[in-house]
Amino acid sequence: MSWRHLDEGDVRVRPNRRGSRPRTKERPAHADAVTGFVVGIDRGRYTCLVRAPRAQGGGEHTLVAMKAREIGRSRIVVGDRVALVGDTSGRPDTLARIVRVQPRASVLRRTADDADPVERVIVANADLLVIVTALADPEPRPRMVDRCLVAAYDAGLVPLLALTKADLVDPLAFLRTYAPLDVDYVVTARQGGTIRGLDDLRGRLAGRVSVLVGHSGVGKSTLVNALVPGAGRVTGEVNDVTGRGRHTSTNVVALRLPDDRGWVIDTPGVRSFGLAHIGPDRIVEHFPDLSPGTDGCPRGCTHDEPECALDAWVAGGHAGPAGPARLESLRRLLQSRSAAEEW
Structure with a gap:
């Protein structure tokens, strides 16, 4: 076709997008925000x-x-x-x-799995990490608890174990595992139409921003609904075939406690809690009775190998009477970083 047969409707003219005003990197201050x-x-x-x-x-x-x-x-x-x-x-x-x-006072994060280096922020500015685990139905998974403890230490959050369904199993055996870590805990149990131990939990949450974490079916949403009347968090039952809870909560939400006594942040049930972003030295820092003993460790020590200097440090009594149990707990937490497992 010859250009002589074209008119203005056949030609698309692109407007000059540069404009007359030069671009600037300055951004408004938003002083009235x-x-x-x-x-x-x-x-x-x-x-x-x-x-x-x-x-x-x-x-x-x-x-x-x-x-x-x-x-x-x-x-x-x-x-x-x-x-x-x-x-x-x-x-x-x-x-x-x-x-x-605004700058964050604390950040709770995890990775999708232990091979994924990409950090995923769960919540910001929390004070307390409430690790909710059932003593039965479903069975407790200590590795999940260990990983949450590592995440709490790394984020600078105070950990709290919230043990549910104590009406089914005595909690003492489970608590004995975490006694060397001196982790605070509350125990709840159903008693008729109420939850025994709920007032104890309220006392721990008062005045704080607390985030609740746990795998599905442990009673996390049940606790939230009891703590915050009208919260309306969906609760579910445990799958009879797999022994695992069904996912109910699907989003993260912050709820104010009655009488303005603090905040609880409910999170969806998790089945994996990757810790690829946390190095072993950052975990050891939260054991002030053991961390000085790592000065004699070889470079790149994982603190769970024959050349680790922590064994001699503990044997010499530098970590006190609880040293052996504390070292065992530390190594259990370190091992939980590399234990790829679905919860």
């Missing part, structure tokens, strides 16, 4: 709790926000404290923008 607390995430929309200024009464309300472009690929998780601009009224059909994520 309000601070929010991320309590839930659903398909790229973030539910945030914000407090109005005192001049406006100081009340609280929730709003829905999206991530602003300047955030980039940075991930926002439940527990984050963020800066919000736009329509922060919280009225229906309004949408604010998250323009900043």
Whole structure:
């Protein structure tokens, strides 16, 4: 076809996209941004709790926000404290923008498995890691507990064992395994239509941001519903064939305890808790009675080999009377890093 037969409808002209204004790397300061607390995430929309200024009464309300472009690929998780601009009224059909994520005081993370180096942040700014495990139905999995303890130590969180279903099995044998680690614990059991030990758990959670972690079927959502009336977390039964719990909770959510006594963050049941991002030396640091003994270890020591200097350190009495039991517990935690197992 000759160009003589073409008209303006046959030619597409691309507009000049450069424009007349030069690009700048400067970004707005958003000095008028309000601070929010991320309590839930659903398909790229973030539910945030914000407090109005005192001049406006100081009340609280929730709003829905999206991530602003300047955030980039940075991930926002439940527990984050963020800066919000736009329509922060919280009225229906309004949408604010998250323009900043404030520095995190703590980060609980895991990897998909022990061969995956990519860290996945679970929650931010938590104080307490509540490791929920059933004493029976399903059977307890100590390796899962060990891995959660390692993750707590690495994140700087205080660990707490929450043992459920004590009406079925005496908890003493299980607790004896963790006695050398001096881990705090609570024991709960069903008693008629109530849960015995719930007040003890409330006392541990008071004034803290606590995240509950455990595999499916251990009664985690049942505890949350008892702690926060009206939470409505779905509970499930244990599979009769596999002996494992069915997944019920599917998202991470932060819930305020009654009388403003703290927060609990419920997480979906997990079947793997990869620790590829945590080196052995970072675990040993949380054993102040043992860590000085690693000075004589060979380079690259895994602290679970014949050349490890910790054996001589403990044999010399430097770690005190509990040294042998503490060393055994430390090595059990270290071994849990490389024990690929589905929970």
